[in-house]
Amino acid sequence: MPSEQAAIVGAGQTRFGALREGPRAMLREAVDAAFASVDRGIDHREVEEAYLGTLGFNGWQIGNVSAVLAEEARLEGAPVTRVENACASAGFALRTGIQAIESGQRSAVLVVGLEKMTDAPSRRRRYWLGVSGDTEWERLAGLTFAGVYGLLASRHMHEFGTPREALAEVAVKNHAHALLNPKAQFRKAITREEVLSSPRVADPLGLLDCCPVTDGAAALLLTSASRARRYTDSPVLIVGSGAGSDSLAVQDRASLTSLAATRRAAEEAFRRSPWDRTQLSFAELHDCFTIAELLAIEDLGLAPPGGAAAMTLAHETALGGRLPVNPDGGLKAKGHPIGATGASQAAEVFLQLRGQAEKRQVPAAARALTQNVGGSGASATVTLFEAS
Template identity: 50%
Template sequence: MRDAYLIGAGQSAYGAFPDESYRSLFRTAFEAAVESVPAGFDPDAIDEAFVGTLGVGGRQLGLSGPAVTEHVGLGGVPCTRVENACAASGFSIRQAVQAVKSGMADVVLAGGFEVMTDASSDATKYWLGVSGETEWERLSGTTFSGVYAQMASAHMERYGTTREQLSRVAVKNHENGARNPKAQLGFECTLEDAQSAPVVADPLTLYHCCPTSDGAACALIASEDVVESYTDDPIRVAGVGAGSDAVGLFQRESYTEIPASRRAAEAAYEMAGVGPDDLDFAEVHDCFAIAELLAYEDLGFCERGESGDLIESGRTERDGDLPVNTSGGLKSKGHPIGATGAGQVVEAFAQLSGEAGDRQVDDPVYGLTHNVGGSGGAAVVCVFEREVMV
């Protein structure tokens, strides 16, 4: 199969935008992606598109993919909507890579969008809940913060993880998000702020939970046959992997791991021919602080039960050995469900292109993105490689 390359990526700001529509947000992201291609880009080169969205609020549930691609001028380009809850656009990236690798397309648009802030809190809670197990979780009143609170409690009981360690995730990601002009919560917080904030679902406080967000993100994937037309500094999609699991947390054997993430990571590492020790940075799915700690373990950054020690060590800070969530993560940057996975790829593109500003890590070669659907019913992992020209 042919190699696939990331040639451009862009996003809208994340936040609450009452004067924007899902179409206008997607246009902003699309135009940013086009403008980011180093040697220039003609949208007429796009052969296919994959667009991720959950459809919060019930807006344009049918044909929402063509609704946005037609709006940005991709008339007639085949478009598929991808829905895998919070991992929707992460899976749209995977579909784009598969289309390029198979030879069915040379240039593919992958992206996602969501508008979440124009609904009432009860309506938003309902739509978030549909990504959990419908009959026994959502209809019994269990919220996603409640599900992840169960995971946090189990991890604390089994491994001795502390609320302070959860809070360190928030402090780190807010520090990074404060440097990201696209971030919804672009301000710093202290350990005291995070630990003393109102409890949302014990042991999770407000600062342990990501916000609801409006936003969109897009990436452009090209084949090895045409990549030289767009850049002299190619970023290869070295590996991509995906996994699924039972949708309901109660249906799984353990509350302290997400097997879909582990399976996705193993497949991506194998395809890329690298391991976690080779990574220079990672964007992981931190919808709640405990989710980032679980990701450390599921992705092989540390052994089981050692994620609390890892966050305390400083290794995952921006100037550490393995910076995690330099964008601010879902916690600070925001979490517009359908856009989140593609938004992680936007940060990977910026870092590997050396365009991340004062978030820039030192001379990265390998970066990873990790996108989870629901509480772990689906996960997708991508490994990107900046090809060093000799």
């Protein structure tokens, strides 16, 4: 068992979307927002170490990007490490921060996620969108992630009879949620018919089944739970952290309808948790493509295999339903700045569990889960949170 429990005492993020600001300004805005959210304040010199999740999109400062965070967060010499696991970079940065606290080595750390994606021409962007897949086989067959998830969707529909409408409903729901989130990239309701008739990207997935290209940054301030009360009366406690890995290429996996990395991460996270998956108030899941939300619901044990479609079509995962999923709009509509997503998910949990999510507030939210996936499932983290 860990010697300490970790808690979030502050969280903040930029708006998500096509931002005018550059990476430095985005880092600064997210970090400043996290500091500003600490109820009784925290001095930046109290941060002992920081972890930055980023893929390094468009080649901006591929190496030593940690130093940029150190400057913009005014860390004054505190060590910073960049953590990279593609789309799960910030999920793993958060996990690293949790481990630093739980081990007792650090009592206050900063976790940041960052990606600047919209400032490059589309050809260069498509280059970066493919560098986290298997470059020796999948990429040589002409696949980017849309194609890989298209393959997974085709198999899920084939094995479980998953209706195309269930995929569309994930997008409809997450767009409806994003309408209530002022930080979201797409604040526009869409209909099932619009999703179904959107231009095909990688069949069966259409344009409105895919998350957008997004700029964004998010920051979290973590301390030990014992120290957290210095800064706030309502820290968000971390009660479970799990992670897993899998083969890089989908062709090497036993199952095409399940991500083993998510399953393993969930198993580890729930092993330590004082409560089980039936007691969750809501979940923040990695819906980079609509099929991914269905896979996540099933891999996390929130529905039996093949059962996520019916749950979604019955609106059980919508705000007001039995188990709201992605109340912030998810990757689909809030946006998916690759390296920032895992931190932004936790930032949403911070608001929800403190009753500060305004129009999208999950009633009586007390227990939450975030799931962050790297690529097509080569890595995944699951983190469990509880209101204090």
